[in-house]
Each structure stands twice: as C-alpha cells, then as structure tokens.
Amino acid sequence: MVGWVDDQTGEVTIQDRWAHGKATPAVDSCPNWLSDGGFQNATHTVVCASRLRVTNDQSDRSIGNGPMKVIWAHNPDGTDGFGYHGSMRHAASVEFFPNPSLDDLYASNSTWDYVDLRMNSYVVPNLETVYACQSFNLTQPVDKHIVRIEPLIDPATLGMVHHFLLHQCDVPGIWNNYTSPGKCTSPIAPANTGCHSPIFGWGVGGGPLYLPPEAGYRLGTASNPNHGMRYFILEVHYNSPNPALPLFRTDTSGVRVFYTDQLRPHDAGMMVLGDPFVSSKPIMPSTFTHIQATCQDGCTSLWSHPINIFADFLHMHGLGSRIWSTIHRGGNQIGTLNRIEFYDYNFQELGPILPTVQLLPGDRIETHCIFNSYSRTNTTSFGVNSDQEMCMEFVAYYPVLTDPDTSNPWAVCGYVDRETISKGALLGNASACGSLDLTSLITRALSTVPYKLLLDVPGGESSLFGLPNDNLGSCPDPMTGRMITPSQAKKSNSVDTTLLIWGIGIGGFLVIIVVLGLGVNVLKLKQGLKPDTLPAAQ
Secondary structure (H helix, E strand, O other): OEEEEOOOOOOEEEEOEEOOOOOOOEEOOOOOOEEEEEEEOOOEEEEEEEEOOOOOOOOOOOOOOOOEEEEEEEOOOOOOOOOOOHHHEEEEEEOOOOOHHHHHHHOOOOOOEEEEEEOOOEEOOOOOEEEEEEEEEOOEOOOEEEEEEEEEOOHHHOOOEEEEEEEEEOOOOHHHHHOOOEEOOOOOOOOOOOEEEEEEEEEOOOOOEEOOOOEEEEEOEOOOOOOOEOEEEEEEEEEOOOOOOOOOOEEOOEEEEEEEOOOOOEEOEEEEEEOOOOOOOOEOOOOEEEEEEEEOHHHHOOOOOOEEEEEEEEEOOOOEEEEEEEEEEOOEEEEEEEEEOOOOOOOOOOEEEEEEEEEOOOOEEEEEEEEEOOOOOOOEOEOOOOOOEOOEEEEEEEOOOEOOOOOOEOOEEEEEEHHHHOOOOOOOEEEEEEOOOHHHHHHHHHHHOOOOOOOOOOOOOOOOOOOOHHHHOOEEOOOOOOEEOHHHOOOOOOOOOOEEEEEEEEOOOOEEEEEEOOOEOOOOOOOOOOOOOOOOOO
8 A cells, every 4th residue: 555645735645556576566456445534744644544354356465363564664754756665664563453362372471480591792793694603501490381482682783683593402512612602503404413403483573482371392400301491592693785884783682581380281392394404406597496395294104193383484585485385194285384475584483373283193294485586697505594595494383292213302304405414325305304313314314214205286386466356357346345347446535444554654755554465374274175276386
C-alpha cells in the first residue's frame, strides 16, 4: 500500500501495489486498499486505510492472527517522488490480530529466573564476515528447565549482528577455547568438538523462542553430568558489507535465558535438517537452482520414539529465493512442515509451529531450497561465509532423542557429501544421521544409512502470488472478497473490514506499508492429503 497527502489540497491518495522482491511495487489492477482519510502538518504525514484480511486477490497477502512481518518506508524530509528509500526503510513484527492459541505460549511466570549470556565486549575485526564464539557455564544445583530464550541485540552494533546460534556442549572440548570471546568456526561444523546441537537461533527480524508448556530444555547438575545441558557456546555471525567504515565495533549482544525448577513433562531438543554440513554442489551463475536435501527414512527409523516439532528456523544466505520442507510417510507425501514463499536473508526467525507437528520413526523429510544467482557472474559454493550459501532447517522438538550408538543428543538428519564426511572416500551423496560423533557419522554415511535421492512430488518451485486474476475479467470486491468484473469494483471511503492501517511519515510525503509472507506454516498433515499443485520453476 502506498499513500500520500497532497501538499496543496490536503487530498489523501491510497494506491494498492505489490512486488515479488526488491523492485518498484506495481499497481494492483484489482485495488483493495480503501482510503479512510488522513492529514499533514509541519512534522507528520498521516494516512489511514483499510482492507479485508483475506481479499482473494492473487496480488495480496492474507493477514492472519499472530505476528506478521511488516516493512515500511517514507521519503526523506521535504521530498516528493516514488523511489528506493534507502535508510528510510524499516521493518518489524506486528500483531494486528491476536492468536488465542499463542496465549499460553507467551505467558510469563514471576517464579522464573533468568540469566543473560552476552558477548563480553567483543571487538569485531574489520572484515566482511566474522564468526565469533563465547562460552558459558550454566551448571545448576538441581535439574531445571529452560522455558524461554530471548535475543539481546546491542544497539551500537545492530547493523553488524546478522544472526547467532546458542549451542549445547560438553567439556573437555572447544568450549574451553572461548571462555573469552574470539573468532571461531561453527562449533558443530566439524564433528567431535564436544558440542552437540544448537538450542536457539536468531536472525534479523526474529524474536524469542517460547517453549510449549509441556516441554523445556533441561539444565543439568555436576552430580549427574550425563543428564541435561550445562555448557553453552554463543556463536555470532557479524556481517559488514563495508568493513572499512569507522563503525562502533564493540559488541555485547547475546541472549536472555529464562528457566524454572518446576520441571515440565518433556525434555526438548533441536536438530538440523537439510544440508547441515553445507556440502551441497556449487551454484552456477545466472540461473535458478533447486537443491533438495533428504532426511532419510533409514535415519529416522533409528529414533526410539515419535517427536513433536514446536518451532523451526528455515535458513539460506543471500541467493535464497524460496525454501520449504515436506513430510513423507509410507511412500506418500502427507504435508508441508513449513514454507517461506519469498525468502529474504535479512529477515529470519525461529518461529512457532502451531499446532505442533508429529514426526514418526520411518518418516522422510525433504528440505527444498531455490536459489536465484542472476546477480552473480561467478560460481557460488556452499559454506559459512555470507557470500556462500546454505540450505538447512533447524527444528525444535520434544521429547529429546538420543543417538543409540553414542547416547548423545540427536543433532543432524540430512545430506552430506561423502568427501566432506570422510576425506579420501569416493565422491557422492551420503546421509548425515545422528549425533556429532565422527565415527558414528562416517559409518552411517558410508554404509548403514544409504542416501536415496527420491525426487519430491512436483510443485512448489514457484508461486501463484502476483498472477493477475483480472486476466479472466474479474476482481474481488474490496468489500466482500467475492469476484466481480473490474467495472463493478466499488469505490468507497470506508469499509466494514478487519484491518485498519495508520501510516505516519515523519516530515515526509510518502508512506509504504507492505505485509510480508515470510513464514507460512502450512500444516496439511492428514493422511493422504495432497499438496497444492504449483507451476514448475523456470
């Protein structure tokens, strides 16, 4: 939606626009945003508009319950025109309408304790990509449960902190190397580091992790060292596109961990699906590339019990365009775990899956990543740097799984290149399956859990969003959502609608408000339910 107030007449104009990505938003041929007035003075421009939550227009995003990603922008003071807004562009997670199912999840308890785990004034080097780690000891006198984890972003380094992970570890191991913050590789990238799996992930635009009332991450004691988590590493990815700029580079970002001694029924865990060791084949320039990475049924068959997924974090880098994961049982695709229709590297989140999704031993999970490399002239490899790529999904679940061969927490289920897992082995696809014990990983990758490449059910590579539904001579009525011909579209200054937007441009003339569909949980998990049929990628 684009809106402004005429400097001379005070007339308010509202335009319905849409875009697939970083481009000038196109005017929607089926307008659904309606003007409800506005005003302008020496300091503010205010416009008010309304729209149905579900318009049935292919160029509109539906507005649901719970948090939604919103971006907005305005012109610099005293300027007119419609162009890229640069630093005048902002983003937030906004809850237009509450989701009652989130009430219990968001509820706090005054008896909870918390501890802040922050980088200890780490001075970020003048490099484009920096990974830094710091260790923390949370050994408890009695068993407790972590029930919430919140990001703490240092305002002074907000532009450099791109994402971070909190890992659970043991000692001895690399934990001892980071009692003071320092540059690092991922604690789980090589195996046998003493670290088992992340328990929290944050990316730009993300928020807290709320564990469900029936589960928590167990904090352990010194008297029972093999039961529960005690040692943690915070891994922070700093991204500085212009590292030579004289920015303030001392960071204290981290997490706030809430915990309680009122133990919940289940211990929770987290594992990585897709390509956890970032070993997929390179992406060629100037093309669309579809990567499919499989968590094999031969791997999940080793699970001792079903698991319930309550949150997930779909992750790619800058070439990422679309990402989703599908669930297969008994040879049939039964649903979609999660999907991001328009992926943006600068907006990532570990978000809730509601209701929780149950996976059974013997299920197969396919992670799909679409990459758009038309902006590159060179091949892009997979790796940890910002200009490399990733294709993975972090899933938080309960009850926690342990590897039957190592008794360590289950960490990965997905794809790995044979050369990555075992130097000198034959090249080819292999399964990443189990805890981060190198011996066990190699055995399963090269023999006991073969990697079977089964192409997924066609569809999902492209989106219907933005296809002009007026090609058939009809538009949805902005008052009712029912299809009408364009000439019948009603003009109105008010509407009995479920969404009202006020746009405020400080000293400016132009207001743009865009609702982003960045994380859509499509939980079609009834047996035999077929996925939506979508056109194939070009």
